[in-house]
Amino acid sequence: DGGITQSPKYLFRKEGQNVTLSCEQNLNHDAMYWYRQDPGQGLRLIYYSQIVNDFQKGDIAEGYSVSREKKESFPLTVTSAQKNPTAFYLCASNIAGANEKLFFGSGTQLSVL
């Protein structure tokens, strides 16, 4: 079945540590996105990529980094510069276009130890 796979489902970060969240899709979608979800704040865009080897900052990119070396993969690194990383992280993808729906993964809950 086609879809988006996020791993791990739960992740714990120690102070000063970088952690990487995985996102893989087999839908052959060009565009991929990372969102952060906090209670009562909806989804906020961290980074997005419309094509391989290219990505743009979203609204809250500080403290995060991404890469897009393959069409199917868009990993997100939460760096030690992100001082409040505890949140639910969602990866999404779609066929690039303004009226195209987003397909979401099942999310990764990141917590600080």
Add this chain to the structure above:
Amino acid sequence: AQSVTQLGSHVSVSEGALVLLRCNYSSSVPPYLFWYVQYPNQGLQLLLKYTSAATLVKGINGFEAEFKKSETSFHLTKPSAHMSDAAEYFCAVSSTSGTYKYIFGTGTRLKVLA
């Protein structure tokens, strides 16, 4: 700049009652509008989308939404709530500026009372 406002972070309805979740948008150009649903600890899935073909849009699970340009609204309704409708609902607008960014509302958590 485009934006989305969802009125009411929590809505409670009795089973069998009408569901009405409110969404207002701000856009200088005709927008693309979406409603997504999220069940606990899961990703979002599309309920329905408006792309200017028709002002009344029917979605999955008996939900529908009406685009009203004069009111800049895109409210989500369902005639009769079911216990399985309990979830969080997000309204979203797609940017038409060429970047294809999606802007989400803050969400409305629907509780269905037996």
